[in-house]
């Protein structure tokens with residue numbers, strides 16, 4: 523497959539090219555659904571609404587979303603720890619949960635239940651991201667990120683690969699010579715990893731006298747810290763591959779993905795994303811920078827409603843030449859602290 527084939531086309535074309543107005547309408551409809559679902563099924567969320575003196579009926583239009591309380595990861599953690607196992611968070615009966623992932627945070631478990639709806643939603647968002655990054659059916663991909671330890675991150679990508687039609691090889695992130703040998707032996711042609719992994723793999727190649735280009739990697743997807751221009755240039759030079767970034771949050775999964783234009787991260791269509799002023803916590807105007815807050819309507823097990831990502835960025839709603847209509851997160855997402 524030529525590089526240009528990896529720069530064209532869409533995964534789920536009708537979703538990714540939907541007019542922005544229609545996209546926003548769908549997001550608002552899904553938001554109302556998850557708000558009602560959480561209010562009815564999560565004692566934790568019901569209590570939060572009660573403290574704010576609100577019911578779902580009070581949020582009669584999109585402008586009123588900002589009245590709703592924000593949620594932090596710390597609150598989720600404390601709820602589970604103070605009132606185990608779920609701390610009033612779980613919104614589905616246990617028989618509807620397919621998998622429970624465990625994230626170890628400060629040496630203590632945080633439980634992440636996964637329902638069928640979530641697996642589908644997360645798989646869909648991740649598949650769109652992989653396609654946008656240049657991966658295609660029948661690619662063989664080294665997943666160099668932990669599958670479960672990073673919460674939703676690795677697992678979501680793994681689920682996506684199964685529905686996407688690729689072959690996933692979870693090799694971990696050692697970057698040792700044995701990983702290079704496996705890449706050669708299997709004919710692996712795609713890698714998902716963080717910048718540090720790509721750099722380690724490059725160093726191992728250099729130490730072993732291997733030209734990275736001889737490994738014939740077509741596509742690299744960078745997760746974790748954003749890809750700076752210099753490092754991108756250097757890696758593309760050394761590997762001769764398509765190299766794009768995905769913004770994948772440990773708990774949320776794929777928030778955004780770069781397209782061939784590489785001018786920001788197209789937000790996952792499934793998410794309702796808000797940018798808030800960092801001191802007043804009120805919404806900023808489109809284009810202004812602030813804190814990123816996300817609602818995930820397909821996560822029907824835990825209430826990810828106005829969830830604070832702990833990162834900042836701004837949104838660009840201008841039309842992108844790639845044809846994808848979802849707004850782009852620009853000014854590379856950066857940690858708040």
Ligand SMILES: [Zn+2]
Pocket residue numbers: 781782783788842843844845846
């Ligand atoms: Zn684009």
